[in-house]
Amino acid sequence: MFEKKLGIDLGTYSILIYMKGRGIVLQEPSIVAISQDERIVAIGEEARAMLGRVPEAIEISRPLRDGVIADYYVTERMLEFYIDRLVGRFRLFPPEVMVSTPVGITSVERRAVEDAARKAARRQAYTIPEPLAAAIGAGMPIDTPTGNMVVDIGGGTSEAAVISMNGIVTSNSVRIAGMKLDEAIINHVRRKHNLIIGEQTAEDIKINIGSALPMDEPLEMEIKGRDQVTGLPRPITITSQEVTEAITEPLTAIAGVVKSVLEKTPPELAADIIDRGIIMTGGTALLRNLDMFLTEQIGVPCYVADNPVACVALGAGRGLDMREALERAAMPAYY
The missing domain is CATH 3.30.420.40 (ATPase, nucleotide binding domain)
Structure with missing residues (x-):
C-alpha cells in the first residue's frame, strides 16, 4: 500500500523513470560530471550543460555505453541520486524497481544492472528486456497469441x-542508434566542410533538420565550429539533404x-x-x-x-504488475 513502484529506462543517452499512479516523473540525460578526486560534481541536465565546456580537472562521463554499464560506481550513484529524489533518502518502505536492459546483453552485464539498481533502491530489483517493455508501454496486445x-x-x-x-x-x-547518427554527422561535417563540431551541435543538427529521406522542402541551419586548417572558429550553413546523406549508412x-x-x-x-x-x-x-x-x-x-520516448519506462513500470505472467513466458535468465 505504501510502497512505490518504479519502472526505469536506463538508457545510454537518457534515463526515464515511471512511478505507478503518477506517470513519467523523471527524464534526465545519463551524464555525470566527475572531479579528479572522483567526487560527483553534477548529474543529468546540469552535467549536460557542461559538455565540452569544462576544465581538465572535471570529466564529463556517460556511465552507460551501448545500453550496458561502462562505469558501475557512477551508474549506481546516478541511480541512487534519482531514486532518492523521487522517494526520499530515508524511507521506511523501499520502492519496488524494474529496470530495462538491452535484449542482446550477457548475463554478467544484466546482473551488473540488477546489482546497481538493488543497491540504489535498497531492495530486490528486477530486469525486463527493452523490446518487451517498449511493447507493453506502447499498449500492444502482447498477452494474445498474435x-x-x-x-x-x-x-x-x-x-x-x-x-x-x-x-x-x-x-x-x-x-x-542515435549516438551513431550524431557521429556520422560529425564525420560528414569534418570531411565536407573541414569543420570540427561537438556532440551537442551534431545532436542539434539531427533534431532540427535531420531526415531519413530527402525532404520536398529542404531545411537549412547555421552551425559554428573550429576550422580544421586555421584552428579558428567559423560558421557554415548545412542542409537537411547533407544530413540525410550522412546518416544513410547507420x-x-x-x-x-x-x-x-x-x-x-x-x-x-x-x-x-x-x-x-x-x-x-x-x-x-x-x-x-x-x-x-x-x-x-x-x-x-x-x-x-x-x-515513443517514454514507452520503455512505462512498460517497465507496468511490468511489475505483470511479473508472474512475464516470468512464465520468459527466458530462464530473466526476472
Missing part, C-alpha cells in the same frame, strides 16, 4: 523483437536488424505483422521520415508509437 513486432531505437542500441503470449519469440539488436544497418528478425519469424506470426505493421519506439524513432524509410527498406508498414 504477432506483435516492435523496433526500439534509442541512443546506444537498436533492437527489434517479435512478441507473442507475453514473451519474445525472436529478436536481434545492433549497437547502432540507418541501413538498423533496417538490416529488422529484416534479420523478420527472416527468423514463424510464418503465422509474420502474417500478423504484415497486417498490423511494426511499432517504432525510442527517442530516435522521432527522426523525420524514419517510419517511411523503414517501410521502404522492409516492405512492412512502420508506425511511430504515441510518446
Whole structure:
C-alpha cells in the first residue's frame, strides 16, 4: 500500500523513470560530471550543460555505453541520486524497481544492472528486456497469441523483437542508434566542410533538420565550429539533404536488424505483422521520415508509437504488475 513502484529506462543517452499512479516523473540525460578526486560534481541536465565546456580537472562521463554499464560506481550513484529524489533518502518502505536492459546483453552485464539498481533502491530489483517493455508501454496486445513486432531505437542500441503470449519469440539488436547518427554527422561535417563540431551541435543538427529521406522542402541551419586548417572558429550553413546523406549508412544497418528478425519469424506470426505493421519506439524513432524509410527498406508498414520516448519506462513500470505472467513466458535468465 505504501510502497512505490518504479519502472526505469536506463538508457545510454537518457534515463526515464515511471512511478505507478503518477506517470513519467523523471527524464534526465545519463551524464555525470566527475572531479579528479572522483567526487560527483553534477548529474543529468546540469552535467549536460557542461559538455565540452569544462576544465581538465572535471570529466564529463556517460556511465552507460551501448545500453550496458561502462562505469558501475557512477551508474549506481546516478541511480541512487534519482531514486532518492523521487522517494526520499530515508524511507521506511523501499520502492519496488524494474529496470530495462538491452535484449542482446550477457548475463554478467544484466546482473551488473540488477546489482546497481538493488543497491540504489535498497531492495530486490528486477530486469525486463527493452523490446518487451517498449511493447507493453506502447499498449500492444502482447498477452494474445498474435504477432506483435516492435523496433526500439534509442541512443546506444537498436533492437527489434517479435512478441507473442507475453514473451519474445525472436529478436536481434545492433549497437547502432542515435549516438551513431550524431557521429556520422560529425564525420560528414569534418570531411565536407573541414569543420570540427561537438556532440551537442551534431545532436542539434539531427533534431532540427535531420531526415531519413530527402525532404520536398529542404531545411537549412547555421552551425559554428573550429576550422580544421586555421584552428579558428567559423560558421557554415548545412542542409537537411547533407544530413540525410550522412546518416544513410547507420540507418541501413538498423533496417538490416529488422529484416534479420523478420527472416527468423514463424510464418503465422509474420502474417500478423504484415497486417498490423511494426511499432517504432525510442527517442530516435522521432527522426523525420524514419517510419517511411523503414517501410521502404522492409516492405512492412512502420508506425511511430504515441510518446515513443517514454514507452520503455512505462512498460517497465507496468511490468511489475505483470511479473508472474512475464516470468512464465520468459527466458530462464530473466526476472
